Amino acid sequence: MQADKSANLPDIINSSETLAGIFAALGDPTRLKLVAVLCVGGAFSIAQLTANTDISRQGVTKHLQVLADAGVVSHVKAGRERLWQLDPAQITEAKKMLEVIGKQWELALGRLKVFAETT
Numbered sequence: 001m002q003a004d005k006s007a008n009l010p011d012i013i014n015s016s017e018t019l020a021g022i023f024a025a026l027g028d029p030t031r032l033k034l035v036a037v038l039c040v041g042g043a044f045s046i047a048q049l050t051a052n053t054d055i056s057r058q059g060v061t062k063h064l065q066v067l068a069d070a071g072v073v074s075h076v077k078a079g080r081e082r083l084w085q086l087d088p089a090q091i092t093e094a095k096k097m098l099e100v101i102g103k104q105w106e107l108a109l110g111r112l113k114v115f116a117e118t119t
Helices: 009-014 016-026 029-038 046-050 057-069 088-118
Strands: 073-078 081-086
């Protein structure tokens, strides 16, 4: 049986500043929608990302820059355009943090249940 290589609480605490930036970037509904679109896979231009939306290209560009600063997305140059794509590494780190918090929460609820049943 392999050892559990998932993040533990001290690892999470040490990387909390970086992770806070990721969650802050994902906390905006527009940025979350952009991430959802980019999750489909591939790289998208600003024109493609603004199609069928009421957001300007400049607005989408600003949101993408916030996501890029958090390490959630990156871009490559293709001629005169930038093609944006998801960088899943930071999303994976955020997911690990939520899993650790979820496990801690379950343990706390278990202790509460035992306490309530024994008193």
